[in-house]
Each structure stands twice: as structure tokens, then as C-alpha cells.
Amino acid sequence: MDKPRKKPPALLQVSPVPLYTQIKEILRDRILDGTYQAHQQMPSESELISTFGVSRITVRQALGDLQKEGLIFKIHGKGTYVSKPKAFQNVAELQGFGEAMSSMGYETFSRVVSLKGLAAGAAVGAKLGVGPNEEVVELRRVRYLNRAPISFDVTYVSKAIGERLAKEDLAHRDVFLILENDYGYALGGAELQIESMLADEYLARQLQVEEGAPVLRIERLTMTAEGRPIDFEYLYYRGDAFQYRMRIERSHV
Amino acid sequence: MDKPRKKPPALLQVSPVPLYTQIKEILRDRILDGTYQAHQQMPSESELISTFGVSRITVRQALGDLQKEGLIFKIHGKGTYVSKPKAFQNVAELQGFGEAMSSMGYETFSRVVSLKGLAAGAAVGAKLGVGPNEEVVELRRVRYLNRAPISFDVTYVSKAIGERLAKEDLAHRDVFLILENDYGYALGGAELQIESMLADEYLARQLQVEEGAPVLRIERLTMTAEGRPIDFEYLYYRGDAFQYRMRIERSHV
DNA sequence: TGTCATTACACGTCATAACCAGTTATGGAG
DNA sequence: CTCCATAACTGGTTATGACGTGTAATGACA
Numbered sequence: 001m002d003k004p005r006k007k008p009p010a011l012l013q014v015s016p017v018p019l020y021t022q023i024k025e026i027l028r029d030r031i032l033d034g035t036y037q038a039h040q041q042m043p044s045e046s047e048l049i050s051t052f053g054v055s056r057i058t059v060r061q062a063l064g065d066l067q068k069e070g071l072i073f074k075i076h077g078k079g080t081y082v083s084k085p086k087a088f089q090n091v092a093e094l095q096g097f098g099e100a101m102s103s104m105g106y107e108t109f110s111r112v113v114s115l116k117g118l119a120a121g122a123a124v125g126a127k128l129g130v131g132p133n134e135e136v137v138e139l140r141r142v143r144y145l146n147r148a149p150i151s152f153d154v155t156y157v158s159k160a161i162g163e164r165l166a167k168e169d170l171a172h173r174d175v176f177l178i179l180e181n182d183y184g185y186a187l188g189g190a191e192l193q194i195e196s197m198l199a200d201e202y203l204a205r206q207l208q209v210e211e212g213a214p215v216l217r218i219e220r221l222t223m224t225a226e227g228r229p230i231d232f233e234y235l236y237y238r239g240d241a242f243q244y245r246m247r248i249e250r251s252h253v
Numbered sequence: 254m255d256k257p258r259k260k261p262p263a264l265l266q267v268s269p270v271p272l273y274t275q276i277k278e279i280l281r282d283r284i285l286d287g288t289y290q291a292h293q294q295m296p297s298e299s300e301l302i303s304t305f306g307v308s309r310i311t312v313r314q315a316l317g318d319l320q321k322e323g324l325i326f327k328i329h330g331k332g333t334y335v336s337k338p339k340a341f342q343n344v345a346e347l348q349g350f351g352e353a354m355s356s357m358g359y360e361t362f363s364r365v366v367s368l369k370g371l372a373a374g375a376a377v378g379a380k381l382g383v384g385p386n387e388e389v390v391e392l393r394r395v396r397y398l399n400r401a402p403i404s405f406d407v408t409y410v411s412k413a414i415g416e417r418l419a420k421e422d423l424a425h426r427d428v429f430l431i432l433e434n435d436y437g438y439a440l441g442g443a444e445l446q447i448e449s450m451l452a453d454e455y456l457a458r459q460l461q462v463e464e465g466a467p468v469l470r471i472e473r474l475t476m477t478a479e480g481r482p483i484d485f486e487y488l489y490y491r492g493d494a495f496q497y498r499m500r501i502e503r504s505h506v
Numbered sequence: 507t508g509t510c511a512t513t514a515c516a517c518g519t520c521a522t523a524a525c526c527a528g529t530t531a532t533g534g535a536g
Numbered sequence: 537c538t539c540c541a542t543a544a545c546t547g548g549t550t551a552t553g554a555c556g557t558g559t560a561a562t563g564a565c566a
Contacts, residue, residue: 057521073478195469309551329559331560511565518557532543
């Protein structure tokens with residue numbers, strides 16, 4: 001033993017998973033499987049302290065996280081409650097199209113219309129934080145849901161990323177997931193603009209709708225966890241076949 | 254002194270405002286006025302402990318809140334950093350139309366088209382959690398931005414709330430703010446569905462656009478903090494004059 | 507010079523211990 | 537029986553103290 005270990009691993013915690021996370025998972029399971037139901041319930045903090053044998057700060061961290069996820073809510077002098085359904089529970093989060101659809105059980109794939117390098121231009125350059133003459137990569141895709149075209153996406157990324165993306169299976173994999181899992185970028189958040197417009201001739205052909213059909217146009221600038229813009233997209237959804245759903249919270253600050 | 258006070262009010266805290274909130278505000282100000290800048294900076298936790306003379310848990314609560322607001326982010330072994338711009342910093346929150354617009358410096362008012370009681374019907378009843386034959390109150394308004402019509406709203410609330418709303422100044426006040434400030438409801442969150450459609454004859458007349466013009470159609474079910482539905486709306490925005498903007502976060506659970 | 511252990515410092519996790527502030531039930535005073 | 541003070545809950549806030557892990561600069565050793 002030339003290297004004496006200072007601290008033997010503690011109590012019940014062998015894995016590097018924080019205690020509050022473990023407790024959070026247990027409680028989440030109990031909520032989802034109905035142990036703690038509907039609109040009331042949930043043991044008090046002191047009860048949880050006893051049953052899990054942890055300190056209050058740990059219990060509160062677990063409960064706080066669950067509250068942030070929207071699974072529970074607290075009322076001061078009364079207690080902690082399970083919040084109702086779960087249908088749209090966490091949909092105000094940034095997801096790729098495929099992610100969102102597959103989690104709803106839909107079958108999707110994309111057809112790459114084009115992928116080429118070009119000058120960013122003023123609008124795209126400003127979003128991605130590069131000069132208008134700097135080269136970026138533009139990716140045009142049609143997204144299919146159950147074999148019917150549902151959206152036309154134009155994606156802009158930096159030249160470096162774009163050249164890597166060119167080698168990927170873009171027909172079946174989300175760009176988001178490639179960026180995260182394969183390239184190791186931590187995605188942070190996104191800024192969206194949503195508006196309604198009419199399909200022009202080009203868009204109508206891509207989406208197989210009539211010219212003048214209603215289209216949901218979304219501009220989305222996705223950023224890394226550090227706040228650097230990494231992906232800028234124009235998304236055109238068929239108005240007759242797609243609804244953008246989300247759940248947002250009222251801030252009480 | 255028939256009632257001996259156990260504990261004299263502590264240190265610098267006279268108001269009922271939590272310490273961590275005070276510290277959060279101070280730090281927020283320093284971020285916004287540029288004391289802590291751009292992409293680096295931010296004193297470490299121990300520095301903040303000394304300068305403010307509080308415990309670490311208090312500092313961490315303040316920093317954690319700021320992180321949730323998106324103003325800062327932390328990197329484990331390195332430190333806490335100010336996240337870049339702020340343009341849309343907190344726009345993924347539930348706001349009334351007037352709230353959102355006035356915070357951007359626009360002048361708005363609403364014209365009440367009608368306000369009447371009627372049977373909920375299947376769709377609205379399901380949303381509000383009442384029977385289809387139960388009476389609810391329907392409020393139709395046209396929202397004006399700088400004296401131009403920009404949206405047509407149809408709002409459904411319970412009979413009780415609707416009858417109170419009938420007495421309010423709906424032309425200049427948001428229903429949200431009335432519910433919160435005057436009636437004491439704590440609003441929790443909302444579920445939205447956004448889609449694109451074409452203006453029919455009625456809608457075109459209300460919004461003063463051509464029939465067949467693009468319209469952003471939003472269904473919004475607002476709930477109290479306890480999760481009870483309280484307000485269900487159909488919002489029709491002029492596609493040529495309105496963009497729905499928001500910022501969403503990627504969940505890393 | 508390059509590798510590696512040391513070290514200092516950052517944020518992350520957890521325990522113990524109070525007291526504060528709403529909520530509700532209880533029991534005595536009127 | 538009503539009213540109200542109190543007690544016994546609940547979650548909210550804060551302090552102190554400790555140890556964990558990740559990051560980065562430093563200096564010794566090879």
C-alpha cells in the first residue's frame with residue numbers, strides 16, 4: 001500500500017451518482033407508476049428524511065429537481081403535491097425533430113436535398129457570429145413522418161462542422177444527436193421565432209402541397225451550453241399536418 | 254413587555270426578502286450594468302461569501318437562481334461565468350399579450366368584440382375540465398399594437414370568473430394580470446399548440462387582412478400553480494405582423 | 507524537455523442544526 | 537357554540553462544517 005486511500009467509499013453510495021439523484025429517481029418512479037397519485041399525496045420532507053436516512057438538504061435537492069421538471073409542486077405550510085397528468089410534461093425543451101417524433105412513436109426519416117458550402121451572407125452570418133463572406137455549410141432536408149413530407153429544413157452550420165456532417169447518416173439521425181453524442185458538443189438552448197406564412201412555389205413542391213398553403217415558419221438558433229451559436233435553421237412545417245406543442249411556465253420572480 | 258421577543262431581527266436583513274434573493278438582485282444588476290462582463294468573470298463562491306458576509310448555501314442559492322434564469326453558467330473545476338448577450342433571455346415564460354408587448358415598449362389596447370355566457374361544448378369543456386353543457390364565459394377581443402389589429406383572441410373561462418371579468422377594464426388590462434393581481438390566482442404554466450392556417454372570411458374581417466392570408470393559430474390552456482385549468486384561449490395572430498419568439502433550454506437529464 | 511505528483515482553488519455533495527413562516531387542528535375562554 | 541390562542545404540523549431560509557471531484561499551475565524527477 002504505497003498509496004494510502006484517505007477516504008473509504010461511504011455508506012450506501014457506491015456509484016458516483018449523487019444521493020439526491022438516486023432519491024429523485026426513486027420518487028420519480030413512484031410518481032410515474034402511481035404510488036404517489038394525482039393531485040394530492042407525497043410524503044413530507046421529514047418523512048423522506050427518515051425513510052431514506054438522509055439529511056434534509058438532500059431531500060430538498062431531490063424534491064427541488066422534481067419540481068423543476070414539473071412533476072411536483074409545493075405549497076408552503078401544507079405540503080408537496082404531485083402535479084396532474086403528464087401528457088406534455090416536458091415538451092418545452094429543445095429537441096430535434098426526430099427525437100420529438102420518435103418519442104411519440106412516429107416513424108421518421110429525412111431526405112437530403114442538398115448539402116453545400118457557401119458564403120454565410122448577412123442574415124445567417126449574424127446569427128452564427130461569422131462574417132458575411134465566411135464560408136458556412138447549408139443543408140437542405142425534407143423530413144418525412146410516416147412517409148409523408150411534413151417539413152422542409154434549411155440548416156446552417158460552420159464549415160468545420162458541416163464537412164463532418166457530410167459523412168453522417170443524415171437520413172436517419174438528428175443533427176442534434178450527432179452534435180451531442182458524436183462530436184461532444186453540449187447543447188444549451190435555442191432562440192425561436194415562429195410565424196405563419198404561405199407556401200411559395202419552391203416550398204410547395206418540397207412539401208407536396210398547393211402553392212399558397214399555410215406553412216409554419218420557424219427560425220431556430222441553437223447554442224452550446226457556453227452560449228456559442230452552433231446551428232441556425234429555417235424550418236417550414238406543413239400547416240395542415242403539424243402542430244408545435246409545448247408547455248411553458250409562468251415565472252414568479 | 255408582556256410578549257418577550259425571542260429573536261431580534263438579524264443582521265442586515267430587515268425586509269422579509271430572503272438574503273439569497275437580495276444577493277441575486279445585486280449580482281443580476283452587476284451583470285446587466287456590465288460590472289461582470291461578457292463570457293468570463295464572476296467572483297468565486299468563497300469571494301462572494303466574504304464580500305457579502307453570508308454562508309455558502311446562501312451564495313449557492315443565489316447563483317443557482319441566476320443560472321436557472323440563464324444569466325450565468327458554471328463549469329466544475331473552473332468557476333462561474335456570465336453567459337453572453339441577453340436579448341431574449343427569459344422569453345420562454347408565460348406572459349399575457351400586453352405584458353409581452355409593453356415590456357418591449359409597444360403600445361397596446363384591446364377591443365372587446367363580445368363577452369357572453371354559453372355552453373362549454375365538448376372541446377372547450379374538456380380543456381377546462383367541465384361538462385359540455387356547463388356554462389362558461391366566452392370573451393372575444395381584437396388586440397391592437399400601435400393602433401393596428403394584430404390578433405384576434407377567443408378566451409374561455411369559468412362562469413364565475415367570467416362574470417367578474419365582465420366588470421374589468423379589459424381594453425387595457427391583461428386577463429392574466431387581473432387573475433393574478435386582483436383575483437389572487439397563482440398561474441402555473443400553460444400548454445400551447447401552434448399551427449399555421451389561412452384566414453377565413455370572419456377572421457380576415459377582424460384582423461383587417463385579405464381572406465386567405467396566413468395566420469398563426471395558437472391554442473393555449475393556462476393553469477394555476479396547482480395545475481387546475483383556468484383559462485383556455487384561441488389566439489389568431491396576423492402572420493405578416495407577428496412573430497412568436499421564445500428561448501428554450503435543452504434538458505440534460 | 508517531458509511526464510507526473512503536488513498543490514491550490516473552483517464548484518458539487520451531504521450532514522447537522524436552527525429559526526422563520528404559512529396551515530390546520532385543538533382546546534379553552536367567553 | 538363561537539372565537540381565538542396555541543401547538544403541531546408543513547415547507548422556506550440560513551449557518552457551519554466537511555469531504556468530494558474537476559481544473560490548472562507548479563515543480564520535481566526521469
